[in-house]
Amino acid sequence: MRLFYGTGLLGYLGLVQCVTVNFDYESIQLTEETVAALPALSFGNTSDEPLTPRRPRCKVHPGDKTWPSTAEWKGFNASLGGVLLKPTPPGAACYPDHDDYDPERCDFLMGDARRSRFWIDNPLGAVVQWAQGNTCPVEVDPAGECTQGGYPAYVVNATSVRHIQMAVNFSRNKNIRLTVTNTGHEFSGKSTGYGSLSIWIHHLKGIELLDDYTIGEYTGGAAKISAGSEGWEALRVQNGSSPGITIIAPGQGSVGLAGGWLQGGGHSTIAGYYGLAADQVLSLNVVTADGRFVTADVHENRDLFFALRGGGGGTYGIVTSAIVRTYPAHTYVSGLSYSFTTGPSEVNARVYDLFPVAPSFKIESRETFWEAYAEYFAFTKESTAVKGFAFGDVTPVGNDSYTFASMFAFPQASPSEAEALLEPLFERFAALGVNITAPDAVSVPYARVVDPPGPVPGQDLFASRLLPRSLWDDEPRLGDTTRAIRQAVEEGGLQVRSRGYSPTLAIAGYPTTDVSSGINPALRETAMHLVIAVTGEGVVTAHSSPEEWLASHATLEKYTGNLRDLTPDGGAYVNEADVSEPDWQQSFWGSRYPELLKVKRERDPWDLFWGRRMVGSEGWEVETPDEVPSQNGPLCRTGYSY
Numbered sequence: 339m340r341l342f343y344g345t346g347l348l349g350y351l352g353l354v355q356c357v358t359v360n361f362d363y364e365s366i367q368l369t370e371e372t373v374a375a376l377p378a379l380s381f382g383n384t385s386d387e388p389l390t391p392r393r394p395r396c397k398v399h400p401g402d403k404t405w406p407s408t409a410e411w412k413g414f415n416a417s418l419g420g421v422l423l424k425p426t427p428p429g430a431a432c433y434p435d436h437d438d439y440d441p442e443r444c445d446f447l448m449g450d451a452r453r454s455r456f457w458i459d460n461p462l463g464a465v466v467q468w469a470q471g472n473t474c475p476v477e478v479d480p481a482g483e484c485t486q487g488g489y490p491a492y493v494v495n496a497t498s499v500r501h502i503q504m505a506v507n508f509s510r511n512k513n514i515r516l517t518v519t520n521t522g523h524e525f526s527g528k529s530t531g532y533g534s535l536s537i538w539i540h541h542l543k544g545i546e547l548l549d550d551y552t553i554g555e556y557t558g559g560a561a562k563i564s565a566g567s568e569g570w571e572a573l574r575v576q577n578g579s580s581p582g583i584t585i586i587a588p589g590q591g592s593v594g595l596a597g598g599w600l601q602g603g604g605h606s607t608i609a610g611y612y613g614l615a616a617d618q619v620l621s622l623n624v625v626t627a628d629g630r631f632v633t634a635d636v637h638e639n640r641d642l643f644f645a646l647r648g649g650g651g652g653t654y655g656i657v658t659s660a661i662v663r664t665y666p667a668h669t670y671v672s673g674l675s676y677s678f679t680t681g682p683s684e685v686n687a688r689v690y691d692l693f694p695v696a697p698s699f700k701i702e703s704r705e706t707f708w709e710a711y712a713e714y715f716a717f718t719k720e721s722t723a724v725k726g727f728a729f730g731d732v733t734p735v736g737n738d739s740y741t742f743a744s745m746f747a748f749p750q751a752s753p754s755e756a757e758a759l760l761e762p763l764f765e766r767f768a769a770l771g772v773n774i775t776a777p778d779a780v781s782v783p784y785a786r787v788v789d790p791p792g793p794v795p796g797q798d799l800f801a802s803r804l805l806p807r808s809l810w811d812d813e814p815r816l817g818d819t820t821r822a823i824r825q826a827v828e829e830g831g832l833q834v835r836s837r838g839y840s841p842t843l844a845i846a847g848y849p850t851t852d853v854s855s856g857i858n859p860a861l862r863e864t865a866m867h868l869v870i871a872v873t874g875e876g877v878v879t880a881h882s883s884p885e886e887w888l889a890s891h892a893t894l895e896k897y898t899g900n901l902r903d904l905t906p907d908g909g910a911y912v913n914e915a916d917v918s919e920p921d922w923q924q925s926f927w928g929s930r931y932p933e934l935l936k937v938k939r940e941r942d943p944w945d946l947f948w949g950r951r952m953v954g955s956e957g958w959e960v961e962t963p964d965e966v967p968s969q970n971g972p973l974c975r976t977g978y979s980y
């Protein structure tokens with residue numbers, strides 16, 4: 339089959355539509371000829387769909403009489419050249435009754451796997467296990483049996499655009515649920531789904547620098563980013579570049595570059611200096627729901643260019659590559675880490691490992707702890723004014739003790755400038771008796787080039803709130819907000835993480851300034867982004883009952899709700915949000931929602947791409963046996979009409 343692709347390449351090139359390919363894998367495309375031979379692969383016609391008289395209520399799932407037969411899957415696999423996978427859950431190795439039982443492998447999964455690339459290279463991805471349904475937890479002597487649950491039924495290990503088009507056409511024509519997975523980092527299960535055909539784009543690798551790229555009003559450095567690239571891979575290319583350049587990459591190196599991160603907004607430690615990931619996009623190559631391969635930029639398919647820059651991953655099409663801006667010279671940040679605690683001072687509270695970490699400063703009084711926190715909070719106005727980035731996480735550590743760990747990073751500042759900027763903050767701390775000796779600021783590359791193992795599947799549960807700059811001009815409301823955070827931490831037992839940065843429109847630059855994007859307008863007004871997380875005893879396990887999960891979620895919602903009430907002019911960041919965010923259309927996209935919905939309806943009248951609380955998702959929901967909003971159940975119509 340490889341031979342077939344190899345020798346067929348030029349032939350395909352002759353037949354393809356007019357898309358500038360960024361990578362070789364993009365020149366291998368689906369043609370009308372292949373489609374004629376296998377009608378299940380035929381392209382879609384967006385004008386036809388609304389006329390379809392009787393549509394099935396649910397997407398087909400394994401066991402349905404319309405689920406493709408084994409022979410059909412075999413035929414599909416053959417047209418794909420054999421890249422169709424039918425993976426069983428990795429945890430199956432721990433279950434004596436399962437065909438894949440393998441105690442040694444189970445040991446590996448319990449231990450060394452978490453220090454390797456095992457999980458990120460797993461075709462079933464899915465970092466969040468409650469969203470999968472917890473149907474096959476990795477554990478010693480597991481109780482119960484291991485089932486597929488919310489993991490996909492089949493996975494296309496895509497190595498060409500043609501594979502992606504075939505999977506899009508096949509699932510659309512056969513009414514199969516489609517999911518798209520790169521790293522599986524998505525926090526609420528949008529890259530997984532029961533009975534789905536998953537397009538796994540993880541192996542589409544490659545990053546190339548373009549010294550002089552011109553499009554629209556832009557001329558300058560750029561980088562071609564393939565769909566399977568991870569953050570650290572961009573940093574590696576950046577690090578090796580001569581003369582030095584900067585590519586914007588996420589804070590954690592394992593996050594994918596062209597998927598959920600970029601399409602949902604995408605922050606980094608230099609987001610307040612260069613803008614969001616979506617602001618960097620100059621051009622995108624995309625397979626749309628009808629199976630076509632197109633370019634979206636300022637010249638063509640501007641609706642997609644608008645929606646894919648911030649309108650949410652996995653909604654409008656599958657991005658096969660992106661061209662993003664780069665900046666001359668490496669970007670250095672100067673700053674420092676510090677922490678204080680009411681608990682044991684030997685705790686090395688760590689937020690983000692750019693700077694050396696010192697032991698925490700011990701504060702005896704809880705009141706003083708929160709007064710110092712309020713000073714950190716108020717300082718956001720000053721740090722964002724100079725395009726800085728702050729971290730500040732407050733965590734309940736048990737026994738009514740609390741730890742605060744923080745970091746400030748100032749792009750393109752010298753260490754002495756960073757120290758001068760932070761001096762007033764440390765003076766305010768000292769005035770409270772919090773005599774932290776400010777560590778010397780150091781200058782480091784804005785992100786570290788490490789090939790990270792990637793996160794291990796877990797049970798994360800959190801919510802997001804974007805706090806508008808206007809809050810810092812309204813002292814009573816600012817005070818109420820820090821008090822609401824204190825209540826969430828002390829009473830709710832929640833961790834409140836904060837990220838202080840302001841990715842304003844002025845900072846975003848071209849094309850965002852000239853060509854509208856789907857980015858949440860609330861992000862433009864943001865000075866601080868909160869992530870409110872379930873921690874400690876509230877964390878659910880693979881064996882928590884639905885009631886326990888719901889109770890944990892209800893606590894999260896209660897205290898997030900207080901913050902929401904205080905910031906009606908704020909919003910939430912779709913990539914780090916509550917799986918059940920209320921009034922999500924407003925929270926995630928505000929005034930952009932109607933236009934995004936229009937693009938979605940026009941481009942995907944089949945609702946082929948679906949994600950809970952994503953644009954145009956209102957017409958469907960996953961039918962689960964309980965109230966936990968997992969992906970473990972058939973995807974069915976709700977009866978909602980637009």
Ligand SMILES: Cc1cc2nc3c(=O)[nH]c(=O)nc-3n(C[C@H](O)[C@H](O)[C@H](O)COP(=O)(O)OP(=O)(O)OC[C@H]3O[C@@H](n4cnc5c(N)ncnc54)[C@H](O)[C@@H]3O)c2cc1C
Pocket residue numbers: 463465517518519520521522523524525528529539565588589590592593594595596597598599601602603604605606651652653655656657658793913914949
């Ligand atoms: C450890 C960790 C650190 C993080 N750090 C940051 C951070 O620093 N900044 C930040 O902004 N966010 C961060 N996030 C959140 C991150 O942005 C989201 O989880 C994001 O959805 C991940 O995108 P992905 O493509 O890597 O993951 P996936 O789970 O593979 O995909 C996420 C979503 O995008 C869709 N998708 C993936 N690829 C494509 C594609 N090529 N075309 C169309 N749709 C696609 C998927 O279907 C899914 O809906 C972090 C997450 C984790 C787990």
Ligand SMILES: *[C@@H]1O[C@H](CO)[C@@H](O)[C@H](O)[C@H]1NC(C)=O
Pocket residue numbers: 367368369370372373379380381382383500501502503504507628629630
């Ligand atoms: C997908 O379907 C479209 C429309 O019928 C067709 O033009 C295209 O060739 C198909 N692509 C593949 C890869 O099957």
Ligand SMILES: *[C@@H]1O[C@H](CO)[C@@H](O)[C@H](O)[C@H]1NC(C)=O
Pocket residue numbers: 383384385386
């Ligand atoms: C799509 O359908 C419309 C309406 O039925 C028809 O006019 C048009 O020719 C079709 N387009 C293609 C490419 O088949």
Ligand SMILES: *[C@@H]1O[C@H](CO)[C@@H](O)[C@H](O)[C@H]1NC(C)=O
Pocket residue numbers: 415416419420421422423424
């Ligand atoms: C698809 O075909 C390849 C090559 O023949 C084979 O190795 C693989 O197991 C097949 N996939 C499925 C799901 O049967």
Ligand SMILES: *[C@@H]1O[C@H](CO)[C@@H](O)[C@H](O)[C@H]1NC(C)=O
Pocket residue numbers: 423461495497541
């Ligand atoms: C997926 O395809 C890539 C590239 O061909 C290959 O290296 C990898 O082993 C495949 N993964 C699986 C699970 O088959």
Ligand SMILES: *[C@@H]1O[C@H](CO)[C@@H](O)[C@H](O)[C@H]1NC(C)=O
Pocket residue numbers: 577668783787
């Ligand atoms: C490049 O990588 C090396 C080794 O990890 C590191 O020491 C150096 O600081 C990096 N340089 C930049 C500009 O990122």
Ligand SMILES: *[C@@H]1O[C@H](CO)[C@@H](O)[C@H](O)[C@H]1NC(C)=O
Pocket residue numbers: 735736737
């Ligand atoms: C809480 O305090 C008790 C009694 O002083 C002690 O035994 C326990 O270890 C403490 N727990 C934590 C989490 O610090």
Ligand SMILES: *[C@@H]1O[C@H](CO)[C@@H](O)[C@H](O)[C@H]1NC(C)=O
Pocket residue numbers: 771772773
């Ligand atoms: C902080 O420093 C001040 C002035 O030097 C001193 O009076 C005070 O006791 C110190 N407080 C603590 C908690 O160390």
